[in-house]
Amino acid sequence: MPSQVWLRAASTGWRATGVLWRWGGAIPDRASNTMEMLSVVQARQAEAVGHKVELRGWVRTRRDSKGGFSFVELNDGSCLGNIQVIAEKNLPNYESEILHLSVGSSVIVRGEVRASPAKGQATEVLAETITLVGTADPENYPLQKKQHTFEFLRTIAHLRPRSNTFGAVTRVRNCICRSIHNFFQERGFFWVHPPIITASDCEGAGQMFRVSTLDPAKPPLKEGQIDYSQDFFARPTFLTVSGQLEAEIFACSLGKVYTFGPTFRAENSNTSRHLAEFWMVEPEMAFFDLNDNMDLAEAFLKRVFGDVLTQCDEDMRFFEQRIEPSARTTLEGIVNSEFRRLSYTEAVDLLIKSGQKFEFPVAWGTDLQSEHERYITEQVFKCPVILYDYPRQIKAFYMRVNDDDRTVRAMDVLVPRVGEIIGGSQREERLDVLEARMREMHLDPTAYWWYLDLRRFGTVPHAGFGLGLERTVQFVTGMANIRDVIPFPRTPGIADF
RNA sequence: UCCCCGAUAGCUCAAUGGUAGAGCAACCGGCUGUUAACCGGUUUGUUGUAGGUUCGAAUCCUACUCGGGGAGCCA
Structure with missing residues (x-):
């Protein structure tokens, strides 16, 4: 339940430090056992290593390893970069959900921030649970893992x-x-x-846009002209x-x-x-x-x-x-x-x-x-x-x-x-x-x-x-x-x- | 509003009057501490809309719609 999560996060005090943290202030100096709700931009900081965190966002891409785990790139808009989430096959929904996580689906990830052993990112999150919140049917989701033209993105302004x-x-x-x-x-x-x-x-x-509540089909007339004295403001009005x-x-x-x-x-x-x-x-x-x-x-x-x-x-x-x-x-x-x-x-x-x-x-x-x-x-x-x-x-x-x-x-x-x-x-x-x-x-x-x-x-x-x-x-x-x-x-x- | 260019698969683009294709995506399989992953296979079409020319139109003509570049006006 999001509200419960929110309360728990508030009780750990991250809200008080979150903003400072984002702009270069100190990250809480303790690796606590309490779950902290972090944004991706926070979890990507090296200082976050060792923290138990909850992250919420949208899947950008997934790469499966036959070694028995998957990489899930999560983005929550807090920054350009994604956080790399490691999902191992022992997770209860690994076969049923994680292997089918498609671009654009929304998830809640809980786990521990670790230093990443590979190049490309300072940190990654070893997932303890991944909750699928909303799917995004890959056959119909318009955004792909590739560059789109800006003209096309304008036609999907709700997703761009x-x-x-x-x-x-x-x-x-x-x-x-x-x-x-x-x-x-x-x-x-x-x-x-x-x-x-x-x-x-x-x-x-x-040129200005006219603001009027008169019926354009049959505006009141006075001597052949539109009678704006009958309009909402009793005079012609416009957008500034x-x-x-x-x-x-x-x-x-x-x-x-x-x-x-x-x-x-x-x-x-x-x-x-x-x-x-x-x-x-x-x-x-x-x-x-x-x-x-x-x-x-x-x-x-x-x-x-x-x-x-x-x-x-x-x-x-x-x-x-x-x-x-x-x-x-x-x-x-x-x-x-x-x-x-x-x-x-x-x-x-x-x-x-x-x-x-x-x-x-x-x-x-x-x-x-x-x-x-x-x-x-x-x-x-x-x-x-x-x-x-x-x-x-x-x-x-x-x-x-x-x-x-x-x-x-x-x-x-x-x-x-x-x-x-x-x-x-x-x-x-x-x-x-x-x-x-x-x-x-x-x-x-x-x-x-x-x-x-x-x-x-x-x-x-x-x-x-x-x-x-x-x-x-x-x-x-x-x-x-x-x-x-x-x-x-x-x-x-x-x-x- | 004016000038020029364009519209073809979900996306980006080929095909210049004669059977509509590729890459990416998706799907299936393989491989891998991967990272725009990689390798193999499969699926995908009222060629923007409406007319016209032609034996035959994605291709030529006309109009319209939308987009791009430039101009005017301006922030």
């Missing part, structure tokens, strides 16, 4: 977390999220929660595309804040770098200018990458070996280097003088193309690059206008392979300039009365940026397609699972 790659992605993604929170929390930022459902329909960041404006509200009260949650874009984008639902981190800081913003973005990325390197070493070595040979070395290089900072104008000059042939021409005043950004970050500097001070006509209304009147205090952080990973700016804090900019971009200032109030009452310079979580996971792991770094990707035409 059991694959090595997706398990590693999930652990690294979790590490990145923990690191994000730690970074901000340690620096006195408050995590704020802007609404998912918003009434702002023109935040300037692309960004929590930035709300974050500004809290930054102008609490100083330093960040949002971290899902955002939505209804763009018909079919690329390996876009999702309709993705997670975004948006810090916003009062009294920060663009230089402070760039400093923070750089320190932030270095912290996250550094944490992944130290906390996900096994997974990162897997990505290096199987997915992207430069995955680890790229991160190591970044943690110990300085990001290259370059104004938009300097970047345009550099591109024009490079003599490089581009499909699209480079000209001051137009947005840089993917090929231009890639050339700068991959060919010229071979490291993250921060571009700043973009032409005002290609950037959003809320970005602070420079004294030259031609550029705004915007910044993009570009990284190799992925491109733009962070976009941010210093915000326009001058009421008259902001209103003029809104009219220039044909936005109605009255719809943003609350946003303008922040400039009317105790306005302060402030700045912030947005980081795409999935692009960060992509960059860190080297995974080529963004659909393979989020559990259940949403893209045009696809909302399975």
